[in-house]
Amino acid sequence: MTQTPTALKVPEGLSGISFTSARTWRNMRIKFDWSNVEEFVKNTPSLKPKMEYMKGILGSVGKYFGDRLKVESPETYDFTGVGDCYGEFAPEFKNSLAQDLIIQIKPYNESTGWFAAAGACYLDGENQRPIVGVFLLNFQHIQVSDVNESWITQTFIHEGMHVLGFSGWFFKQKGLTSTGYFQGNPNYSMLKGPKSLAFAKEYFGCDKVQGIPLENGGGSGSQGSHIEKSIFPNEVMNPAVVYPAMISQFSLAILEDLGLYQALPNDGSHQEYVFGKATGCSIIYDGSCATKEPEFCNPQKRQENGTCYKNKQGKGDCRNYSTFTGNCHYMTPKYNGLCTKEDAGNVKYFKNLEDYGPHSRCFELETSTSNQFEGGCLRSRCEAGHVEMLFGEEIFTCPNPAVDETVQVNTKAYTGRIQCPSYQEMCGELLSKRCPMDCYGNGLCMGDGTCQCFAGYSGKECNTCPDCVDETRPFVTGFNSGKEPAPEDPEEPEKPSDDDEEEPEEPERPSEDDDEEKPEEPQDPQEIELEQNLYAIYVKLSQLKKNINITTLMEEYWSKRVTEHPSNDQFKENQAKFTSKRSKLSSELQTWSSQTPNLEQQLETLQSDSERASRKIWLTQLFSL
Secondary structure, X not given: OEEOOEEOOOOOOOEEEOEOOOEEEXXXXXXXXXXXXXXXXXXXXXXXXXXXHHHHHHHHHHHHXXXXXXXXXXXXXXXXXXOOOOOOOOHHHOOEEOOOEEEEEEEEOOOOOXXXXXXXXXXXXXXXOEEEEEEEEEHHHOOOOOOHHHHHHHHHHHHHHHHHOOOHXXXXXXXXXXXXXXXXXXXXXXXOOHHHXXXXXXXXXXXXXXXXXXXXXXXXXXXXXXXXXXXXXXXXXXXXXXXXXXXXXXXXXXXXXXXXXXXOOXXXXXXXXXXXXXXXXXXXXXXXXXXXXXXXOOOOOHHHHOOEOOOOOEEEEEEOOHHHHOOOOEEXXXXXXXXXXXXXXXXXXXXOOOOOOOOEEEEEEXXXXXXXXXXXXXXXXXXXXXXXXXXXXXXXXXXXXXXXXXXXXXXXXXXXXXXXXXXXXXXXXXXXXXXXXXXXXXXXXXOOOOEEEOOOOEOOOOOEOOOOOOOOOHHHHOOOOOOOOOOOOOOOOOOOOOOOOOOOXXXXXXXXXXXXXXXXXXXXXXXXXXXXXXXHHHHHHHHHHHHHHHHHXXXXXXXXXXXXXXXXXXXXXXXXXXXXXXXXXXXXXXXXXXXXHHHHHHHHHOOOHXXXXXXXXXXXXXXXX
């Protein structure tokens, strides 16, 4: 599932806030004003569960920034002069407060394409750091569930970074933007801050990198205020946040280049991010689809792509986001297919076999159809130089630690083939980066190996709560964190004598009557093409609707300023500009909407009733983004 959040355009002439004491570097202090939401919910009581849910989500967001980011600030700021920021603040906020950032929550409940937006309203009078901001929150698209907790939290970490200054307006104010070479374009808009540029060269392994490309697709809320999705498809600050998004060192380096923030040492503020790492200059110079990396995929070759996400923490799909990525397709995480998070709605191709939770990873398993593989979540560990996984109560050991290979499994729970990863890939790289018990899926695993717990959870493993249950199986609990030692070269096994040989037993095979869930059959190529076209159209519709709503908000903002200052020609010009833009966007929306009925009708002729019902759910989710 994706979201397309937006950075609100910062109005010209942001006001400065005074301060009352000497400055020091400290962990950021954030407070949210829910007064407008609480008043809004009084008129719509059915929204109260969503409000309480979002209070928990934003509590997690505030805790992330408070725990993982530092600012230079005085002990208190004088907020008494704060006025409108898409709504009035509660009286308690109009005082001298020991807070570094206060954020207004502006509620909506509209059947529109946009989900959330954010921006700054007031700045520190000395260093120009945002200290008052707003989150626009559309309750219409909030679905209360445990599995949504992770991706909604990351969506609002994205929004929080916009408030902190991750936007085109601030980039230009700080002199960080320029142009450089990217995928054939010598004048591509880029960020060239010293920390982020140095990290990009190190990360890609290319000294010729000229900057971090900024997004050039989508509307004004996306362009220039996000990093380029075609090479950062799962990074938290690309314009279409996926589940689960990753807070990478790129975003933290960009914030530090603003000169207003400090990340924690020892990778404590970001997560482990691997997309395109060490690919050299090809991803920048040759076009992202040209590189032969496992992140890229071909929608016509599902089995060749594989069905696991690259880091094996979950299942993946081959997707395209045409608004931002052109013709490139990427392996993206499958919604509710994160192996480390157990949930009643988990995607399971192997119903009675898969095991979600701590240390569970995705492996390619053969289905009942010969040579057809699907991703399955299995508990795994590194033991004595080999990769092991749990099938029911039986431990299976990948026989050859040196290579990736497909091997036969014969256990009571499963009979078939599995694609065993090499020890170096699984244990030297992927599992070595895990956090204690994978944070039980109740928090974010940070780059320093610590858990950033979501609201309501605490403890080293984020598993302290009234209803939390600890894992007890030794296979799982005995797998200690830390990098596993490299395997030694295996000795030549002693050959048994003829007298010692025993005829192996024929492995028990499941009968045809066994209640085994059959995986989905591969899609018809025509159906795939039609579905991709529909997907592209609905993403475009979502983007247009969101831009219309944001443009309407800006039109209303300048209309209010014109009412307050009727003789100000600049305010009138701004209002007219947004009125014209809204009209053009509405016409474009009508044009795109007219393209959907024929494609939907063609797709339905290829699908059964059950498939239509499933697709209708998918389109409903997509259209609500």
